[in-house]
Amino acid sequence: MGIYGALSSAVTGLRAQAHALENISGNIANSQTTGYKRIETDFLDLIPDAPISRQVPGAVLAQSRGTNDVQGDIKTVSNETFIALNSNGFFVVEPKIGQSDGNAVFAGTNFFTRRGDFEIDKDGMLVNGAGYYLKGLPIDTRTGNISGSVPEVIKLSNSFLPAQQTNRINYQANLPQLPKNSAYNSAVFNSELMQAKNYVAAPAWASASVTGTTAIQAIPVTATANGTAALDGTDLANTAFADGGSLTLTVAGVPTVFNFYDSTVPTAPAGGPNDIDIGTMDIDTVLATIQTQVRASDPAAANANVGLVAGQVRINLGTNTTASFNVAGDAGTLTGLGLAAGNSGPTSDASAANHLVPGQTLRLNINGTAVTFEFYDTATYTGSNQGVDVSGDITTALANLQASIRANGGPSASGATVALNGTNNVQITLGDNHYASFSVVEGDAGLGLANLTNSTAPVRPNIDSIAANQNALFVSNSISGGAATVYAENGAPANVQLRWAKVESEQAGGDDTWHLFYMSDSFATGAAEMWKRVDADFVFADDGSLELPTEAAVILEDLQVNGVLVGDIELRYDTNGLSQFADVNGTANVSTLNQNGYGAGEFVSVAINDNGRVTATYSNGERIDMAQVVTAEFNAINKLKRLDGGVFSTTSESGEAILDLSGSGVIGGALEASNTDISDEFTKLIVTQQAYAAGTRIVSTADEMLQEALNMIR
Structure with missing residues (x-):
């Protein structure tokens, strides 16, 4: 290459250092530009083709290299619409190209920037200092979910925010x-x-237990029929008993004989006290006469009934206590019906023909008041205040027990009734299906009271509402459960105050059960409703977890507070939102209490949060997400083309x-500074200046050498 090659290489070096100086100059000039990315200079040597022994360094080429992957310092600012990125991404922006009918017109082309100094312009759009408009995705203000997938210029509305009706309260405690x-009193x-x-005139309740195992005495009733004469006629309803027949009835061990005679027969015996003239009677009249005679025969049979049942003469002494005998006829000729010779009726039904035994006791718990009743015989009466004479039959004994319960059981038992329920149960009823019962069980010696037979459990009525005149008592019996303001469809607010009342406990023999009330009318007076119960029993297990309800929510149906109708609220x-754990303070610890409604409001301001959500604030205190900022990343981030305005x-x-679309890396209320380091740029400036000066020396030296070469021919 020679001198000319050296001169050419020196010129490329000067050009490369000039390019580096230009980059240094631009970096220093933009050291305060928001989001600016400095440009580095890379030098590329250009080696001419030559044998290895003749190779020379050659010329140089300067190239620009981006530093888009080098983040600048992030600083906080007071403007809530300024944003920065703590990632290698870019904001998606678009420039405005004009105006049409008062509306901005955009080209529809995406550009990318790190410059996040966005502010609201007159049209409600977010534009940065370089004139580029921020793009994102709209958000459904009702659900809070992103709608769409193609970024568009974010435009905010400053219109009035309509009210949203509350339909859910989130609650945990x-x-x-x-x-x-x-x-509460520990004593x-x-x-x-x-x-x-x-709170209410609750239905009376009772529970019962009995002691003693002595058998109940039976009241046996037997019947024996004598005589073989056939009854006259074939129609039973028109047939008289035959002359000469007799009936022996034993009531409580006392036999009574009834003789049948026909006064129209000259040989008939004269009628005795219990003799029955059947001379002109049909079967119905005969049975009616027997009934009258049986009732007169013994006090235990005072309510006896006599009639025909399925071909038998049935004598009923009351409460399923019966005797019966067959009415048999001549099977061959059917000439009439008569009393079969020696035919005896069964013994009485001992499951009901009995009475309570002296010496036994009955313990009743009536509305929490325990009363003991002692059964006695008039011959052994000891003077107990709650004594019950059981020396008579079962009907009389139960009547005496009823009278004693009414007299000694308190006001709740003033209308008590005592009777047999079925065959084996004595039932004590206090009204409204509230009763106690004990079993009458059969033993070898008769029927007796089972020792400590359990009665039916007492019934606890629910209190569905609290009147205003009961408010002070209710507040003293309950604990606060927090309060929340909910909104009707038109935005009218209603303050829902909650209180919890424990109504049963395991220590008292039941389950740990709570009722939840809310204040329905704070202005109520007298007997008007002030508090209303949520229609659910909240029952907790021994480990403190909620057993009932099994669902994760309950419905407050037609919620209305102080005249404001909100409607159904969930x-x-x-799961595990409600618990019952021991608390030394004995109060409800509410950890979550919020709702999803709000009243109407006027637009106040807008901010971009750390999730990239553009949030509008309204005069009602609501912050509504309006849009989601979209960011973009690239596989080759330093291969992007730079344009004016930091895009x-x-x-x-x-x-x-x-x-x-997630807004990850967005930091609200912040800006990214230029990544230019002034001290570093000055250092590069010195090196570039020295390299450039050295290059000029090469040019001067090459020039002098050329002059010497030219002087050789002179």
């Missing part, structure tokens, strides 16, 4: 195992519970943008 409300059992009897507590466009070397 821990209820104390022992609520320490103002009525009084169950004082922490809300007692239904203090009270959602989800980049894609090239074939950079590849297409990879859009991120």
Whole structure:
């Protein structure tokens, strides 16, 4: 190459250093430009083709290299629409190319920038300091979900925000195992519970237990029929008993004989006290006469009934106590029906023909008041205040027990009734299906009371509402469960105050059960409703978890507070949202209480949060997500083409943008500074200056050498 080659290489060196100086100059000039990415200079040597022994360094070529992957410092700012990126991504922007009918016109081309100094312009769009408009995806303000997938210029509306009706309350809380409300007294059992009897005239309830195993005495009734004469006629309803027949009836061990005679027969015996003249009677009249005679025969048979049942004469002493005998006829000729010779009726039905035994006791619990009743015989009466005479039959004994319960059981038992329920149960009824019962069981010696037979469980009525005049009592029996403001369809607010009342506990023999109330009318007076119960029993297991309801939410149907009708609201507590763990303070610990409604509001301001959500703030305090900022990344980030205003466009070397719709890496209220380092640029400036000066020396030296070569011919 020689001198001319050296001169040519020196010139390329000067040109390369000049290019580096230009880059240094531009970097320093943009050291304060938001999001600016400095340009580095790379030098590429150009080696001419020559044998290895004749190779020379050759010339140099200067190339620009981007630093788009080098992040600048991020600083916080007070403007809530300024954003920065803590990633290698870019904001997607677009320039405005004109105006049509007062509306901005855009080219529809995406550009990319790190410059995040966006502010709202007069049209409600976000534009940065270089005039590029931010793009993103719209958000459904009702659901909060992104709608669409193609980025568009974000445009905000400053119109009035319409109200949204509340349809869900999210609620989570821990209820104390022992609520320490103002009525709680550690020395009084169950004082922490809300007692239904203090609020309503609750139906009376009772439970019963009995002691003793002595058998109940039976009242046997037997019947023996004598005589073989056939009854006259073939129609039973018109047939009289035959003359000479007789009936022996034993009631409580006392036999009574009834003789049948026909007064129209001259040989008939004279009628005795229990003799029955069948001379002119049909079967119905005969049975009616027997009934009258049986009733008069013994006090135990005072209510006896006599009639025909399935071909038998049935004598019923009351309460399923019966005797019966067959009415048999001549099977061959059917000339009439008669009493079969020696035909005896069965013994009485001992399952009901009995009475309570002296010495046994009955213990009743009536509305929490325990009363003991002692059964006695008039011959052995000891003077008990709650004594019950059981020396008579079962009907009389139960009547005496009923009278004693009414007299000694308190006001709730004033209308009590006592009777046999079926065959084997004595039932004590206090009204409205509230009763106690004990079994009458059959033993070898008769029927007896089972020892400590359990009665039916007492019934706890639900208190569905609290009147205004009961408010002070209710507040003392309950604990606060928090409060939330909900909104009707027209945006009218309603303050829902919640209170929890424990109504049953495991210590009291039941399950840990709570009721939830909300204030329905804070202005109520007198007997008007002030609090309303949520229609659910909240029952907790021993480990504190919720057993009932099994669903993750309950519905507050037709919620209305102070005249504001909100409608059905789902009270959602989800899995494990409600618990009952021991709490030393005895109060409800509410961890979540919010709702999804709001009233109407006026536009106030807008901000971009750290999730890239463009959020509008309204005068009602609501912050509504309006749009989602979209970011873009590239496989070859430093191959993007630089354009004015700190924006980049894609090239074939950079590849297409990879859009991120999640807003990851976005930092609200922040800006990214230029990644230019002044001290580093000055250092490069010194090196470039020295290299350039050295290059000029090469040119001067080459020039002098050429002059010497030319002087050789002079």
